[in-house]
Amino acid sequence: MVDTLSYWVLPVTVTVTVLFGLYKRVKVFDCFMEGAKKGLHTVYELLPSITGLVVAVTMLKASGALTIFSEVFAPLADKLNIPSEVIPMALISPVSGGGSMTFFEQVLKEHGPDSFLGQVASVLMGSTDTTLYAVTVYYSAIGIRNTRHTLYAGLLADFTTFLLASFFVRMTLY
Amino acid sequence: MMNYVFPVLVVLSFISAAATGSMSELSAAVIEGGTNAVELLIRLVSMLCLWGGIMEIADRSGVTKGISKLLSPLIKLIFPRIRREKDALEAITMNITANVLGLGNAATPLGLEAMRRLQNINSDTSRASDEMVVFVVMNTAAMHIIPTTVATLRGQYGSVSPMSILPASFLTSFCALFVAVLSAKLGNRFKRGKHHG
Numbered sequence: 001m002v003d004t005l006s007y008w009v010l011p012v013t014v015t016v017t018v019l020f021g022l023y024k025r026v027k028v029f030d031c032f033m034e035g036a037k038k039g040l041h042t043v044y045e046l047l048p049s050i051t052g053l054v055v056a057v058t059m060l061k062a063s064g065a066l067t068i069f070s071e072v073f074a075p076l077a078d079k080l081n082i083p084s085e086v087i088p089m090a091l092i093s094p095v096s097g098g099g100s101m102t103f104f105e106q107v108l109k110e111h112g113p114d115s116f117l118g119q120v121a122s123v124l125m126g127s128t129d130t131t132l133y134a135v136t137v138y139y140s141a142i143g144i145r146n147t148r149h150t151l152y153a154g155l156l157a158d159f160t161t162f163l164l165a166s167f168f169v170r171m172t173l174y
Numbered sequence: 175m176m177n178y179v180f181p182v183l184v185v186l187s188f189i190s191a192a193a194t195g196s197m198s199e200l201s202a203a204v205i206e207g208g209t210n211a212v213e214l215l216i217r218l219v220s221m222l223c224l225w226g227g228i229m230e231i232a233d234r235s236g237v238t239k240g241i242s243k244l245l246s247p248l249i250k251l252i253f254p255r256i257r258r259e260k261d262a263l264e265a266i267t268m269n270i271t272a273n274v275l276g277l278g279n280a281a282t283p284l285g286l287e288a289m290r291r292l293q294n295i296n297s298d299t300s301r302a303s304d305e306m307v308v309f310v311v312m313n314t315a316a317m318h319i320i321p322t323t324v325a326t327l328r329g330q331y332g333s334v335s336p337m338s339i340l341p342a343s344f345l346t347s348f349c350a351l352f353v354a355v356l357s358a359k360l361g362n363r364f365k366r367g368k369h370h371g
Contacts, residue, residue, distance in 0.1 A: 035227040053176070055204065063191040126324040164350070168346050
């Protein structure tokens with residue numbers, strides 16, 4: 001059911017907007033082109049910072065740093081009753097959405113989506129966004145360099161997700 | 175920020191690769207990273223152009239204003255200092271609406287428009303304003319009601335009930351969002367106090 005519903009959201013949004021534009025006698029396509037041009041300009045602004053970010057993140061993923069840090073965090077997770085298998089996923093998710101997706105699918109494949117591990121990983125995956133990417137894109141689009149405490153606050157939220165995911169899975173499903 | 179993050183990531187990668195003996199992988203990653211960036215940017219071009227266009231239609235036809243009015247009590251609660259800045263509030267509302275509906279692709283372009291409008295009322299254009307910090311932090315957390323991507327994947331991997339994680343996911347996201355906004359606001363207060371003193 002939800003599957004079908006989610007297929008409807010996107011087309012409905014686009015169609016309703018266009019229909020409403022017609023109803024209000026807006027020159028729909030001229031408007032569209034104007035907005036699209038702005039979008040193109042934004043991409044131009046984003047190009048340098050995105051390139052830098054993606055290169056650095058791709059390097060980090062290939063370097064084996066994740067293995068090292070996962071071992072560092074394992075005792076802490078153990079104390080908090082968090083399955084250590086989800087640590088790499090939680091570590092990579094603030095930096096790379098594609099990276100955490102790879103780990104997520106691995107957990108689903110190896111442990112099954114209805115295992116405790118699969119459920120915790122699902123909650124983790126559904127409750128976070130790629131923090132570093134969002135902060136970089138949002139600020140570099142308008143040329144702000146001093147982002148103050150944005151990144152810390154974002155990472156703190158990610159850490160909250162990591163701490164609470166297992167807890168809420170136990171609470172609601174067991 | 176990137177002046178710290180970029181070198182940390184690069185140096186950390188180099189040391190880790192040296193320690194774990196994965197220098198050949200790292201070498202390949204430097205080249206692969208450039209290609210990945212271009213692929214991502216191409217996806218961004220289509221996304222930003224499409225939703226930039228749709229947003230413009232929504233703006234001119236008054237859809238934006240309608241949605242904004244509907245959600246304005248909530249938005250004003252989170253951004254009390256810019257109560258009167260209609261333009262910025264409207265774009266913020268559109269971004270949050272897209273996020274809640276799970277339209278991730280639409281949320282980014284709408285969010286960037288909001289950032290542009292917040293920048294117009296920013297007193298120091300090289301430094302993030304209080305509202306920007308709160309707004310960006312909200313966007314680093316997940317605001318969607320239904321985690322569709324996750325549910326779809328769970329189904330593909332043979333889950334008996336792909337949506338069973340919904341309550342746990344909702345509670346976790348909500349707490350994370352709360353922590354995000356709270357820590358952003360606390361940081362705002364702390365930094366401002368220091369500035370005046």
